[in-house]
Amino acid sequence: xxxxxxxxxxxxxxxxxxxxxxxxxxxxxxxxxxxxxxxxxxxxxxxxxxxxxxxxxxxxxxxxxxxxxxxxxxxxxxxxxxxxxxxxxxxxxxxxxxxxxxxxxxxxxxxxxxxxxxxxxxxxxxxxxxxxxxxxxxxxxxxxxxxxxxxxxxxxxxxxxxxxxxxxxxxxxxxxxxxxxxxxxxxxxxxxxxxxxxxxxxxxxxxxxxxxxxxxxxxxxxxxxxxxxxxxxxxxxxxxxxxxxxxxxxxxxxxxxxxxxxxxxxxxxxxxxxxxxxxxxxxxxxxxxxxxxxxxxxxxxxxxxxxxxxxxxxxxxxxxxxxxxxxxxxxxxxxxxxxxxxxxxxxxxxx
Amino acid sequence: xxxxxxxxxxxxxxxxxxxxxxxxxxxxxxxxxxxxxxxxxxxxxxxxxxxxxxxxxxxxxxxxxxxxxxxxxxxxxxxxxxxxxxxxxxxxxxxxxxxxxxxxxxxxxxxxxxxxxxxxxxxxxxxxxxxxxxxxxxxxxxxxxxxxxxxxxxxxxxxxxxxxxxxxxxxxxxxxxxxxxxxxxxxxxxxxxxxxxxxxxxxxxxxxxxxxxxxxxxxxxxxxxxxxxxxxxxxxxxxxxxxxxxxxxxxxxxxxxxxxxxxxxxxxxxxxxxxxxxxxxxxxxxxxxxxxxxxxxxxxxxxxxxxxxxxxxxxxxxxxxxxxxxxxxxxxxxxxxxxxxxxxxxxxxxxxxxxxxxxxxxxxxxxxxxxxxxxxxxxxxxxxxxxxxxxxxxxxxxxxxxxxxxxxxxxxxxxxxxxxxxxxxxxxxxxxxxxxxxxxxxxxxxxxxxxxxxxxxxxxxxxxxxxxxxxxxxxxxxxxxxxxxxxxxxxxxxxxxxxxxxxxxxxxxxxxxxxxxxxxxxxxxxxxxxxxxxxxxxxxxxxxxxxxxxxxxxxxxxxxxxxxxxxxxxxxxxxxxxxxxxxxxxxxxxxxxxxxxxxxxxxxxxxxxxxxx
Numbered sequence: 001x002x003x004x005x006x007x008x009x010x011x012x013x014x015x016x017x018x019x020x021x022x023x024x025x026x027x028x029x030x031x032x033x034x035x036x037x038x039x040x041x042x043x044x045x046x047x048x049x050x051x052x053x054x055x056x057x058x059x060x061x062x063x064x065x066x067x068x069x070x071x072x073x074x075x076x077x078x079x080x081x082x083x084x085x086x087x088x089x090x091x092x093x094x095x096x097x098x099x100x101x102x103x104x105x106x107x108x109x110x111x112x113x114x115x116x117x118x119x120x121x122x123x124x125x126x127x128x129x130x131x132x133x134x135x136x137x138x139x140x141x142x143x144x145x146x147x148x149x150x151x152x153x154x155x156x157x158x159x160x161x162x163x164x165x166x167x168x169x170x171x172x173x174x175x176x177x178x179x180x181x182x183x184x185x186x187x188x189x190x191x192x193x194x195x196x197x198x199x200x201x202x203x204x205x206x207x208x209x210x211x212x213x214x215x216x217x218x219x220x221x222x223x224x225x226x227x228x229x230x231x232x233x234x235x236x237x238x239x240x241x242x243x244x245x246x247x248x249x250x251x252x253x254x255x256x257x258x259x260x261x262x263x264x265x266x267x268x269x270x271x272x273x274x275x276x277x278x279x280x281x282x283x284x285x286x287x288x289x290x291x292x293x294x295x296x297x298x299x300x301x302x303x304x305x306x307x308x309x310x311x312x313x314x315x316x317x318x319x320x321x322x323x324x325x326x327x328x329x330x331x332x333x334x335x336x337x338x339x340x341x342x343x344x345x346x347x348x349x350x351x
Numbered sequence: 352x353x354x355x356x357x358x359x360x361x362x363x364x365x366x367x368x369x370x371x372x373x374x375x376x377x378x379x380x381x382x383x384x385x386x387x388x389x390x391x392x393x394x395x396x397x398x399x400x401x402x403x404x405x406x407x408x409x410x411x412x413x414x415x416x417x418x419x420x421x422x423x424x425x426x427x428x429x430x431x432x433x434x435x436x437x438x439x440x441x442x443x444x445x446x447x448x449x450x451x452x453x454x455x456x457x458x459x460x461x462x463x464x465x466x467x468x469x470x471x472x473x474x475x476x477x478x479x480x481x482x483x484x485x486x487x488x489x490x491x492x493x494x495x496x497x498x499x500x501x502x503x504x505x506x507x508x509x510x511x512x513x514x515x516x517x518x519x520x521x522x523x524x525x526x527x528x529x530x531x532x533x534x535x536x537x538x539x540x541x542x543x544x545x546x547x548x549x550x551x552x553x554x555x556x557x558x559x560x561x562x563x564x565x566x567x568x569x570x571x572x573x574x575x576x577x578x579x580x581x582x583x584x585x586x587x588x589x590x591x592x593x594x595x596x597x598x599x600x601x602x603x604x605x606x607x608x609x610x611x612x613x614x615x616x617x618x619x620x621x622x623x624x625x626x627x628x629x630x631x632x633x634x635x636x637x638x639x640x641x642x643x644x645x646x647x648x649x650x651x652x653x654x655x656x657x658x659x660x661x662x663x664x665x666x667x668x669x670x671x672x673x674x675x676x677x678x679x680x681x682x683x684x685x686x687x688x689x690x691x692x693x694x695x696x697x698x699x700x701x702x703x704x705x706x707x708x709x710x711x712x713x714x715x716x717x718x719x720x721x722x723x724x725x726x727x728x729x730x731x732x733x734x735x736x737x738x739x740x741x742x743x744x745x746x747x748x749x750x751x752x753x754x755x756x757x758x759x760x761x762x763x764x765x766x767x768x769x770x771x772x773x774x775x776x777x778x779x780x781x782x783x784x785x786x787x788x789x790x791x792x793x794x795x796x797x798x799x800x801x802x803x804x805x806x807x808x809x810x811x812x813x814x815x816x817x818x819x820x821x822x823x824x825x826x827x828x829x830x831x832x833x834x835x836x837x838x839x840x841x842x843x844x845x846x847x848x849x850x851x852x853x854x855x856x857x858x859x860x861x862x863x864x865x866x867x868x869x870x871x872x873x874x875x876x877x878x879x880x881x882x883x884x885x886x887x888x889x890x891x892x893x894x895x896x897x898x899x900x901x902x903x904x905x906x907x908x909x910x911x912x913x914x915x916x917x918x919x920x921x922x923x924x925x926x927x928x929x930x931x932x933x934x935x936x937x938x939x940x941x942x943x944x945x946x947x948x949x950x951x952x953x954x955x956x957x958x959x960x961x962x963x964x
Binding site for chain 1 (some may be wrong): 386491514559560564568573576578596600601603605606607609610612613615616617620622623624626627629630631632633635649650652743744746748784788789790791794795797798800807
C-alpha cells in the first residue's frame with residue numbers, strides 16, 4: 001500500500017457538499033496501516049463528518065502524538081495543515097495552536113499509549129482547561145508499532161496474543177474525562193460508522209473540549225479470542241447509551257430514528273444535538289448518573305458506547321483567559337508593539 | 352569626626368532573615384541611592400526558602416563605576432543574629448557593623464566600629480501589632496542608616512509617597528518608622544560615618560530594572576502573543592512581568608487581551624504550547640531555567656528538525672540537578688547549544704545586562720522566524736533577578752518585525768509550487784506557511800520523523816542526510832545576522848586576549864582597569880551569540896593566548912569554541928568560577944596575574960595598553 005500514489009482524479013458526477021467540495025477533497029494520502037486496522041475506519045468517519053458538515057478543510061488543523069493512531073492525520077484532509085508531534089504531547093501543541101488562532105477547528109488524534117500512559121498528564125490538563133479541541137483516542141489496548149505490549153487501557157482480564165496475563169487494570173479514559181470536567185464525552189467503535197459519524201459531527205461543533213474514545217481493534221496484535229478489544233468482543237459486549245444525530249442550527253430535527261423519546265440539547269454555539277434515550281434513566285447532562293451507569297456497565301463486562309456526557313454551557317479556554325476575539329496570529333505589529341512613546345512611559349516606571 | 356571622609360565609594364550589606372519584609376526596605380535604599388544619581392549595583396543573595404533562613408542584600412556604590420561585587424563590606428547592617436559571626440568577618444578594616452542591640456552582644460573586632468541600635472525595643476515601644484513590630488524594624492534601620500551615610504531624606508520620602516500612593520496610613524506609618532531610626536541615631540550615635548554618599552548626576556538617562564522584567568518587555572515589543580510557562584526560580588518573574596504589562600498595554604477596545612499567558616502543568620507542556628503557537632503563526636515563548644531545559648529536550652529537537660520558530664528564555668541558575676536554585680551560574684551553555692538527541696544545534700543569545708535582555712528579547716522573535724528554529728536567550732539569575740542600573744531602553748518606531756520567509760495567501764497564489772523544506776534561495780532557509788493560509792495551496796504535514804522537502808515521510812537515507820545538511824547551511828547563514836561580539840582592542844601590541852559573555856562583564860570591566868594599572872594589556876571580546884561570528888575566530892587567531900572567563904566548572908564555552916571552530920586549542924586558558932555568586936574583579940585579576948606570572952611565554956606575550964582606561 002505504501003508505494004501507491006492516489007491519482008488526483010475527480011469524477012464529474014461526484015456529489016458535492018454545501019461549499020462545493022467532494023468527498024475526495026477531504027481525503028489524505030493512502031494509509032500505511034495494516035489491512036483491516038480499525039484506525040482506517042475512523043479516518044473514513046472523520047472524512048465523512050467533515051464533508052457532511054461542509055467544513056473548509058484548510059480551516060482545520062489536525063494534530064497528533066506518536067503511534068499508529070498518530071499517523072492517521074496524514075490520511076485525511078490533505079488541504080489541512082497537520083502536525084505529528086512527539087509522544088503523548090499532542091494536547092500541549094494543540095493548546096498552543098488553538099491559542100494562536102481561535103477560529104480554526106482542531107482535531108487531535110491520539111492513541112491509548114499516547115493518551116493513557118506517556119501523555120496522561122497533558123490529557124488531563126487539556127481537559128481542565130476546556131481547550132476547544134476534538135480529541136479522538138483511537139483505542140486498541142496495545143502498542144502496535146513496538147509489537148504488541150499491553151497499553152494502560154487494556155482490560156486486566158484481556159490477555160495478549162501470546163496468552164500472557166495483563167498484570168494491571170485498565171484506565172477508563174472516558175470516565176476520567178467526565179471526572180475532569182470535559183464538556184463532551186463519547187465512546188464509539190471504529191466498526192460502527194453510523195454511530196461514530198454523528199458523534200464526530202457533534203464533537204467538531206462543540207465549543208470546548210470534546211473527547212471520543214473510539215475502540216479500534218488492532219488486527220495484528222489485539223484481535224484474538226481472549227482480547228476485550230477485538231472486533232468480535234466489542235460487537236458482542238456493546239451497550240448503546242443512546243443514539244445521536246447532529247443538527248446544524250438551521251435544520252429541523254431529524255427523526256430518522258425508531259420510536260423512542262428524543263431529547264434535543266442546545267449547544268452553546270446554537271447547534272442542536274438530538275439524542276434518543278434508550279433507558280428512562282438516561283440523562284447525558286447528569287455526570288453523576290452517567291458515571292454510575294458507566295461503572296456498573298463496566299463491572300458487567302459491557303462496553304458502553306454513544307454520547308456519554310455533554311455539558312451544553314461550558315466556556316472554552318479563550319473565555320477563561322480573556323483573549324481577544326480576533327485570532328492572535330492575525331494581529332499586526334501595530335496591535336502588538338506599544339511603540340517608542342510608550343517605552344518612555346515604561347522607562348519612567350523604572351526611575 | 353575623622354577627616355578621612357570619602358564619598359560615593361562603599362559597599363553596604365544588609366543581613367536579614369527571609370520572609371521578614373526586609374526586601375522592600377533594602378530596595379528602597381538602593382533606589383534612593385540611584386535617585387541621588389549615584390552609580391550603584393545591587394545584589395540580592397537569597398535562599399531557596401520562604402521564611403526563616405538568612406538572606407543578604409548588597410549595594411555596591413561607586414561613582415568611579417567600579418560596580419562589581421567586592422569581597423569586603425564597608426557598612427554591614429546585621430539584622431540576623433544567626434549570621435552575626437560570618438557577617439562581621441566580612442566587614443573591611445575600618446568599616447562599620449550595625450546591629451540590633453536590643454540584646455547586647457560582644458564582638459571580637461577592634462578594627463571596625465560597632466554601632467548598636469535597639470531596633471526591636473524601639474519598635475516594641477511604638478507598635479502594638481506583632482506584624483508591624485517586625486515589618487517596621489526594616490524601615491527603622493533604613494532611617495538610621497540614612498543619617499549615618501547621608502542618604503537624602505527627601506529622596507526616601509518621595510519614594511515612600513510613590514510606593515504608598517493613595518494609602519496615607521501606610522505612608523505615615525513608614526515615615527514614622529524612618530523617623531524613629533533617624534532620631535535614635537541623631538540622639539545617641541556619632542554620625543555620619545567616614546564613608547558617605549552624596550548626590551551626583553550620573554543616572555539621568557538610566558533606569559533601574561532587572562533582566563527578567565526587561566526580557567518580558569522585549570517579548571512584548573517583539574510581538575509575542577502566547578507565553579506558556581511553568582514556575583521555576585529564577586525565571587518565574589519573567590512571564591509574570593510579561594503578563595502584567597500585557598494586561599495593560601495589550602488591552603483591546605473590548606477589554607480583551609491581545610495575548611495569552613498560560614501556566615502549564617510542566618515544562619514539557621509549556622514548550623509544547625509555545626511550539627504549537629509558533630507553528631500556527633503566533634510569536635510565542637517560554638521561560639525556564641536549567642531543570643526545565645532538561646525536560647524540554649525532546650520538544651527542542653522537534654522544533655529544530657521540523658523547523659518551527661521558538662523563543663526560550665533560560666534564566667540560568669546553579670546546577671547540576673536542583674543545584675543552587677537561588678544562585679547564579681552560566682552552566683547551561685552546552686546543554687542549550689546541543690539540546691535534544693541526535694544531531695541538534697541551537698542558536699543562543701547571550702545578554703550581559705537588562706538592556707541587552709530587552710534588545711535580545713525582541714530580536715529573538717525575529718531570529719526565530721527568520722531561521723525557523725528555537726532561539727535560546729541565556730540570561731542568568733544575576734541578570735534576571737537583580738536590579739541593575741542601565742541605560743534607558745530605546746525603541747525605533749521605524750523598526751518592523753521580520754517574519755522571515757512566511758508565505759501569505761497572496762504570495763502562494765503567485766508561487767508555482769510550494770515545498771516546505773526546499774532550499775529555494777540557497778541560504779538553507781525554506782519557505783513556511785501557517786494553517787489556513789490558503790484553501791488549495793500551502794498545506795503540509797509537520798513531523799519529527801525524517802521528511803522529504805515537501806514534508807512527506809521518508810526513510811531514504813540520502814534525503815535524510817540532505818535535510819540535515821540543509822539545516823546546517825541555515826545555521827551557517829545565521830552566524831552573521833546574530834548580534835556580533837563586542838571587541839575592545841585597547842592593547843594592540845599585546846598578544847593576550849580575554850573572552851567572556853553574559854553577566855561576568857561588570858566584574859571583567861573592573862578587572863581590566865586594575866590589570867591595566869598593573870601594566871597588563873589584554874584585549875577583550877564579549878561573545879553575544881552562538882553560532883560564533885567569524886570575528887570571534889579571528890580574535891582568537893590574532894592572539895597567542897586567550898583567557899576564557901565563565902561561570903561553570905567544565906569550561907563549557909571553551910569547549911563549544913573548540914568543538915565548533917578550527918582553533919589552536921592550546922592557546923585557550925580557562926578562568927572558571929562556580930560558587931554561584933556574581934563575580935568579583937579581584938577573582939579575575941588574581942587569576943590572570945598568577946597565570947601570567949607563572950608562565951614566561953604568556954608574560955612575553957604581554958604588552959601594556961596604549962592608554963590607561
